[in-house]
Amino acid sequence: MGDQADVRGLDTANVSRWLREHLHTATGPFEFSLIAAGGSNLTYRVVDSTGAAYALRRPPEGTTLATAHDVDREWRIMSALDAASVVPVPPCLVRCDDVEVTGAPFYVMAFVDGTILRTSADASSFTTAEATNATESLVAGQVAFHTLDLEGVGLADLGRHDAYVERQLKRWKTQVERADARPVPLVHELHAKLSARVPPEQVQPGLAHGDYRFDNVVLAADRSLAAILDWELCTTGNPLADFAWSMQYWADPDDEFTWLADAPTQAGVFPRQAAVISQYGSTTGFDLSDYPYYEAFSWWKHACIVEGVYARRLRGSTGGMTQGPISDIADRVDTMLERAHSLVEALD
Numbered sequence: 621m622g623d624q625a626d627v628r629g630l631d632t633a634n635v636s637r638w639l640r641e642h643l644h645t646a647t648g649p650f651e652f653s654l655i656a657a658g659g660s661n662l663t664y665r666v667v668d669s670t671g672a673a674y675a676l677r678r679p680p681e682g683t684t685l686a687t688a689h690d691v692d693r694e695w696r697i698m699s700a701l702d703a704a705s706v707v708p709v710p711p712c713l714v715r716c717d718d719v720e721v722t723g724a725p726f727y728v729m730a731f732v733d734g735t736i737l738r739t740s741a742d743a744s745s746f747t748t749a750e751a752t753n754a755t756e757s758l759v760a761g762q763v764a765f766h767t768l769d770l771e772g773v774g775l776a777d778l779g780r781h782d783a784y785v786e787r788q789l790k791r792w793k794t795q796v797e798r799a800d801a802r803p804v805p806l807v808h809e810l811h812a813k814l815s816a817r818v819p820p821e822q823v824q825p826g827l828a829h830g831d832y833r834f835d836n837v838v839l840a841a842d843r844s845l846a847a848i849l850d851w852e853l854c855t856t857g858n859p860l861a862d863f864a865w866s867m868q869y870w871a872d873p874d875d876e877f878t879w880l881a882d883a884p885t886q887a888g889v890f891p892r893q894a895a896v897i898s899q900y901g902s903t904t905g906f907d908l909s910d911y912p913y914y915e916a917f918s919w920w921k922h923a924c925i926v927e928g929v930y931a932r933r934l935r936g937s938t939g940g941m942t943q944g945p946i947s948d949i950a951d952r953v954d955t956m957l958e959r960a961h962s963l964v965e966a967l968d
Contacts, residue, residue: 627664629723634720634721639728642714646666646674647670648669649668660850661680662681677726678691691724692715695712696778699712700773700775708848712729714727715727732838734839737834737835738835740888742884747889753842753843754845755890756899757845760845761845763904778827784858792920793808795924799931802950807957810920810957810964814920817913817967818913819910819913823860826856829851829853829862829866830854830855830862831853832848832865832866833866835884836849859904861917865914871893872885873886912963919959927953929949930949930950933949
């Protein structure tokens with residue numbers, strides 16, 4: 621087996637030389653394959669001559685300095701969690717800051733084998749008991765990083781500890797305004813209503829993963845949580861807002877409109893969303909009386925994000941999203957804003 625030609629985003633010859641010098645657990649030559657791409661960090665499977673597998677992460681192609689910083693931030697978070705052994709993450713091995721190697725910084729972690737649920741078909745073989753175990757383990761993982769001693773693991777200075785929702789409201793409204801793709805008055809109307817009703821933060825800030833769901837975790841053979849992936853959006857923030865965001869990816873089989881086109885939880889063997897919310901509340905002891913607000917905020921925020929996708933498609937950038945006409949994206953934004961509006965109105 622010899623070192624292969626370049627794969628997208630990697631100078632494999634240079635990376636192979638670097639790995640030989642710095643990844644002392646591995647033996648070259650290496651094989652590389654891209655296993656995740658799109659708008660976020662790129663992930664590669666790296667296999668050495670003994671068959672040992674590793675995962676390499678680097679920023680997207682054409683990265684900016686700010687995006688490159690996301691890799692450093694992700695490495696810092698995962699290394700701290702790995703060292704503290706309080707939240708399951710892949711063991712972090714080596715980091716390369718030399719952009720001459722392959723055009724961007726990167727890091728290497730152990731490759732955690734297991735199951736990643738992306739669609740309902742991925743969960744088609746799950747029994748009800750396995751789905752329940754996966755659910756309980758998924759929630760337990762989120763509880764672990766939401767209740768983490770940030771000072772104790774060295775992450776207290778990762779970000780601000782206050783006004784998480786207020787900052788998110790400002791950020792995503794600004795993003796829509798800068799995109800300036802079309803008039804979206806409901807974005808501004810809901811921003812004003814949500815800003816006027818932000819609940820007081822009743823729990824201590826924790827790590828807010830930012831995209832916690834089944835397709836960002838690895839499940840072991842017994843369906844328990846083996847590793848949590850994709851920490852690039854992580855910051856310190858309001859655990860209740862982060863949890864509510866995750867729950868919007870938890871689609872029940874009879875939901876008419878869902879964030880994911882085919883959510884794993886629609887397989888029919890998983891607990892209902894309401895039961896998962898109850899489990900989180902009973903496990904943490906947190907007061908969830910403000911959950912309806914965070915649910916409404918999540919729908920508004922997601923609408924703003926998808927509006928950004930719409931704006932990029934208008935400019936000719938697909939960001940890995942090439943399915944369907946552009947008008948479908950705009951329609952999706954409008955539907956999400958209408959859903960957010962109904963949830964905000966129900967707060968009164």
